[in-house]
Amino acid sequence: MEFDVITTDLFSWGDTSISTESNVAEYESDRLVYLGFDCSNTALADKAVRKAVSTAINKQEIVSKHIYSHASVAHSPVNPNAYFANNEYVHAAYEAGKAKEELKTAEWLDLDGDGILDKYFEEEMISLSFNLIVNGDNPTLTGVSEYIALS
Numbered sequence: 001m002e003f004d005v006i007t008t009d010l011f012s013w014g015d016t017s018i019s020t021e022s023n024v025a026e027y028e029s030d031r032l033v034y035l036g037f038d039c040s041n042t043a044l045a046d047k048a049v050r051k052a053v054s055t056a057i058n059k060q061e062i063v064s065k066h067i068y069s070h071a072s073v074a075h076s077p078v079n080p081n082a083y084f085a086n087n088e089y090v091h092a093a094y095e096a097g098k099a100k101e102e103l104k105t106a107e108w109l110d111l112d113g114d115g116i117l118d119k120y121f122e123e124e125m126i127s128l129s130f131n132l133i134v135n136g137d138n139p140t141l142t143g144v145s146e147y148i149a150l151s
Contacts, residue, residue, distance in 0.1 A: 026070065028072075028079060028081060030079070032074070032077055033071075033141065033144075034077075035053075035057075035148070037050055037053075038130075041130055042121055042126045043119075043126050043127070043128045043129070043130060044130055046106065046119070048102060048103065048105070048106030048108070049103070049106070049108070049128065051102060052099040052100075052102045052103050052106075053099070055093070055094065055095055055098050055099045055102060056094070056098075056099035056151045057094060057148055057151050058094040058151070059073040059094065060073055060094070061094075061147075062144055062147060062148075065147075066140060066143050066144045066147065067140065067144075075087075103117055103128070106119075107119055108128055111125060112125070114127075116128060116129055132145050132148060132149055
C-alpha cells in the first residue's frame with residue numbers, strides 16, 4: 001500500500017486540489033493564535049481592562065465564523081482537548097455589554113468628553129486607547145482583527 005500525504009492549513013486549503021480518490025483527515029495541531037497585551041501601556045497593564053477586553057470578544061463566534069469551526073477556544077497555550085489540560089480555570093466568557101460595566105466599576109470614565117474612557121494613574125490622566133497589530137499577510141487573521149476592533 002502506498003500513501004501520499006499533504007498537509008495544509010485553513011489559510012491555504014483552496015490551493016490544494018482533492019480528487020475523488022483522496023481522503024481528508026483533520027487533526028489537531030500545535031498552532032496557536034492569541035491576543036497578547038503590551039503591559040508597558042499603562043491602560044493595558046490594568047487587569048480590569050484586560051478582563052473587559054476578554055469579556056467583549058465572542059471567541060466562539062470567531063472560531064465558527066472566521067475559522068469555520070476548525071479550531072478550539074483556549075484560555076492558555078495548552079490545547080483544551082489535551083489530556084493534561086486544566087480546563088477548570090476559564091477566563092471571562094463573552095457577555096454583551098458586560099465589558100462597559102466592568103470598566104465603569106474600575107473607574108474608567110469619559111473624563112474629558114471626547115468619547116474615549118480615561119482614568120487617573122498617579123495624577124496622570126490615561127486614555128483607554130491602543131493599537132491592534134496583526135500580520136497583514138494573513139486575510140483570516142486580518143478579518144479576525146477587524147471583528148475584534150468592532151467588538
